[in-house]
Amino acid sequence: MDDVLTIGLVAGESSGDTLGAALIEALRERVGQVRCFGVCGPQMVAAGCEAWADSHELAVMGLIEPLKHLPRLWRLRRRVRAGVIKARPHAFIGIDAPAFNLGLESQLKRAGVATAQYVSPQVWAWRQGRVRAIAGACDLVLCLYPFETAFYERHGVRAAFVGHPLADRFPLQPDRAGARAGLGLEPDATVVALLPGSRLSEVNLLGADFLRVAQWLQQRRPRVRFVAPMASAAVRAVFEAQRAAVAPGLHVQLLEGGSQQALAASNAVLVASGTATLEALLSKRPMVVAYRFNALTAFLVRRMGLVKVKYCSQPNLLTPSPLVPEFVQEAVSVEALGAALLTQLEDAAGRPELEREFLSVHEMLRVGGAGRAAEAVLALLRDRGIWPGAGERP
Secondary structure (H helix, E strand, O other): OOOOEEEEEEEOHHHHHHHHHHHHHHHHHHHOOEEEEEEEOHHHHHOOEEEEEEHHHHOOOOOOHHHHHHHHHHHHHHHHHHHHHHHOOOEEEEEOOHHHHHHHHHHHHHOOOEEEEEOOOOOOOEOOOHHHHHHHHOOEEEEOOOHHHHHHHHOOOOEEEOOOHHHHHOOOOOOHHHHHHHHOOOOOOOEEEEEOOOOHHHHHHHHHHHHHHHHHHHHHOOOOEEEEEEOOHHHHHHHHHHHHHHOOOOOOEEEEOOHHHHHHHOOEEEEEOOHHHHHHHHOOOOEEEEEOOOHHHHHHHHHOOOEOOOOOOHHHHHOOOOOOOEEEHHHOOHHHHHHHHHHHHHOOOOHHHHHHHHHHHHHHHOOOHHHHHHHHHHHHHHHOOOOOOOOOOO
């Protein structure tokens, strides 16, 4: 099997599944046969990855929330570690999910497996002391954003800026008319996309308020239409139950996935902080961003001074000055979110500049992310003499 590149992978959630699938295809384009296995989602399975467990098993967040899942996650990590060590792949790549992957990578590195972390933890933003653990766990960090590599260089960690694969998947100019036609929306309708998160914990904390905001907005703009792409069947079930409880008369067009189409069709977006804010940026859409931890996590974050940046959303982190309104923790209220969303809908004068700024970020990140990531992994293996054919087609 030495002529077949063998890679172990653990991808967290749907965004990690997307990154992993693109990486597998990019590796296959460069070296021919690739055997992959690990924790993955449907996109990685479709790309040929053998699934040992589903990515959604890692969908936990915060400092406190994961504690109740620890026994299950420890069992899963032990099982994956044993399987990877037995399989002896050329490399192991953890995709996002740092709370799970960094510990696993550390164990595998000590066992002699080359390790890479695809998607840097936001160590430059909060809990910067984690960089020491990353250095001990990872032979390579694949960074989605250009400013991240300088942080790692200062700490002696090998890192490569690979761009963001989502920037390659989203067109520079979205087809709004086509997206609306595909969703059965009128060309001149006012459309708001609701994206309450891909994790159940996010939807539990934000979904009901997003629905209340939609109801608030509809009272003031009766003709507004709402679309909500759902990350999974479980997320949809929670969101539908919330709608029945807090806004039974509100019509929301629910989609199975389809965030790119929903964003392209929208006039403005109400979105949970995370990857979806980058998707909204790539769609050149005005947005209002919200985020909420549980109360104990929020207390610990503030008390321990863990956060080192002013903003939580990708657009405000990637542009010279903040461009989108953010509401975090107790600042999340129906009135505040509703008023900000209404402003975004009505600010026609400011929209061209917003779109220009978002286009500039899009172009910066649109560098063939999956291909760059594959090249960086193969360069690591070549430098270490693990994969002599790295970078060459058989």
